[in-house]
Amino acid sequence: xxxxxxxxxxxxxxxxxxxxxxxxxxxxxxxxxxxxxxxxxxxxxxxxxxxxxxxxxxxxxxxxxxxxxxxxxxxxxxxxxxxxxxxxxxxxxxxxxxxxxxxxxxxxxxxxxx
Amino acid sequence: xxxxxxxxxxxxxxxxxxxxxxxxxxxxxxxxxxxxxxxxxxxxxxxxxxxxxxxxxxxxxxxxxxxxxxxxxxxxxxxxxxxxxxxxxxxxxxxxxxxxxxxxxxxxxxxxxxxxxx
Numbered sequence: 412x413x414x415x416x417x418x419x420x421x422x423x424x425x426x427x428x429x430x431x432x433x434x435x436x437x438x439x440x441x442x443x444x445x446x447x448x449x450x451x452x453x454x455x456x457x458x459x460x461x462x463x464x465x466x467x468x469x470x471x472x473x474x475x476x477x478x479x480x481x482x483x484x485x486x487x488x489x490x491x492x493x494x495x496x497x498x499x500x501x502x503x504x505x506x507x508x509x510x511x512x513x514x515x516x517x518x519x520x521x522x523x524x525x
Numbered sequence: 526x527x528x529x530x531x532x533x534x535x536x537x538x539x540x541x542x543x544x545x546x547x548x549x550x551x552x553x554x555x556x557x558x559x560x561x562x563x564x565x566x567x568x569x570x571x572x573x574x575x576x577x578x579x580x581x582x583x584x585x586x587x588x589x590x591x592x593x594x595x596x597x598x599x600x601x602x603x604x605x606x607x608x609x610x611x612x613x614x615x616x617x618x619x620x621x622x623x624x625x626x627x628x629x630x631x632x633x634x635x636x637x638x639x640x641x642x643x
Contacts, residue, residue: 447631453637456634
C-alpha cells in the first residue's frame, strides 16, 4: 500500500473550516484514500473515503487532486468535539487476502481552539 | 446493531498469566483484525482474518494467537503475558474488498481493551 505523509499537528479556531492535508504520491490506480479520526483514547472512527472524485458526507468533505497524489479533508465548521488525531490511509482493493490491511501512520493532531 | 463489541474494557494481568480478549461483530463483516496502540504511537496490526478459518499475521504477532471459527467472533489470546504487552487493544471489522456488495470498505472499531501486565 502507498505511504502517506501528514503534518504532525494543526490548530483551527472553532467555527472555522479545518483543512487537513495528506500526501500520497505513490498511490496506485486502484487504491482508495480513507480518513479516520481518533478522539482521545477511543477507537478510531471512519470519516470518509474516495477514489478519484471529491466526496462529501455529513461529517466532512474529501478533495482529491486530479493526479491523486494528495488530498485534503475538510471539516466545514469545526467544533471543540472535532479535536482528535486524524489519519489518512491508502487502501487497495486487491483480490488477494494479504493486501487488505490498514496501516496507520502517526496522523495529524488537530486542536480546535475556542 | 451493536457494531464491534470488545470485552473486557479493562484488565490487569500478572506476568506469565494467559487470557483471551473477546471481539464480536454483528455486521456480517468478513474481515476482522486486532491492533495495539501504545502511548503516543499509532496503531500496529497484530493479526487479521479475511473470513472464518483464515487468519494471518500482522506487524507485531509475537506472543499472540488468534482463531476465527465463526464470522462474528475473533478472539485474541495472550499465551504468557509480559509487561511489554501493556497496551490498548482495538478490534476492527470491515467488508472484505473482495465483496461486491458495499461501496464502503471502511473499518468499524471497537472501544478498546486497556490491558496492564504487572
